[in-house]
Amino acid sequence: MGTAGAEGSGRRRPGRPTRPPLTEDAIARAALQLIDESGWAACTMSRLAHRLGVRAPSLYHHVSGQQEIVDLVRSLVVSEIHDPTLVGRPWPEAMYDFGVAYYRAFTNHPNVIQVLSTTPVRDAPTLQMYETFLQTLHAGGWEGARAFEALLGIEHLALGFAFEWNAEDLMLESAHAAGLGAPLLAEVTRGRTNQSDIAEASYLSLLRRYIEMFRVELSAE
Amino acid sequence: MGTAGAEGSGRRRPGRPTRPPLTEDAIARAALQLIDESGWAACTMSRLAHRLGVRAPSLYHHVSGQQEIVDLVRSLVVSEIHDPTLVGRPWPEAMYDFGVAYYRAFTNHPNVIQVLSTTPVRDAPTLQMYETFLQTLHAGGWEGARAFEALLGIEHLALGFAFEWNAEDLMLESAHAAGLGAPLLAEVTRGRTNQSDIAEASYLSLLRRYIEMFRVELSAE
């Protein structure tokens, strides 16, 4: 897998271990990894720097600040979604595949949802992904504003259910603590083990209906 | 009305103006107001205290910390949604009304979405609202886990579109900045004025289809 150990230096050097060079990309990957492991709140500049074998101020030689780190992380996640070959395929098919890829990327990285879903999009790769999606729908005869609306709808659905996919511990204790006051809620949350499967099934089903809804509307015009 | 000063203080008292007493409820309302005006990031303990005519540490005599303030704000917003008369009404109707009320509450307070959607539910009023919803579906013949899933789905949809309802400025500049690289995106974001209406129409339409989907599934069993 990673290039970390392989890169032409199998032999151990004397002296302190050389740390991998600090680059924008290395920072982005470390940030995503840190968020994946410990959540967004744990991704502070100093902790991120420490993980890279460096002090916090050093990061500012490679990125402009925390905001840019968010942009870089978004680009990284989007790279797992973006598929330029979408253009030219039938739009319902393309829309479904996009929706699934989007959902999968965020179930792979559930902890980034908190940051990315509440932060403006500013990075080129994400804007490019949007453009590709709009091109696909444009080729399918969609009007611009409507296509954009469909895009945002899919994003919200995917993010919501991907969040839920992982949200197991969000309200379980409180529901139990609520005890007598909310017996149905307490019972339901007690036995919830594989909500991941349910969330995924719900999402995929809803996505199909969402697409179907647009197909009907489009053909009615 | 009545005599010169109802509540005994129509007359101006000498000395510094008496500030309203500091209570849990006053703190909660001030916090919601502050978030509505300036966003969650602006709702720091010291700014909140300042608005209440007091210093930050004073707040800790009435609330346990920022986490409890979030709980109180959630309870406040939920009080605009919760309708105990839901139980006993036909579930599709009740579900639709719940979905609309939920959406409206968060378009009324778009800035709280960022906090509330990424924070565990711990307050009794919200748990009670969930319980009422589950009771309604239970009376309609729903199985517990499925009902919970439907509830979460509606929440995600409503939150997503309510966020979008207000997200006007989220990616507009960047889309323009993207310029030549993303012409379709740039064009679409240029003319978007009343996205509120579009978002609401999309949401309501999707909500209806969501309910219809469950009705079909339920009657097929």
Added chain:
DNA sequence: ACCTGAACACCGTTCAAGT
């Protein structure tokens, strides 16, 4: 060119002290 310690203005929270 790039890393660093020290500094700055801010957080949330605690606590002994005042009244």
Added chain:
DNA sequence: ACCTGAACACCGTTCAAGT
């Protein structure tokens, strides 16, 4: 009982030094 200043451990960010 309730408000306060001072303090603590943390933020993100800047910058003059160092090499």
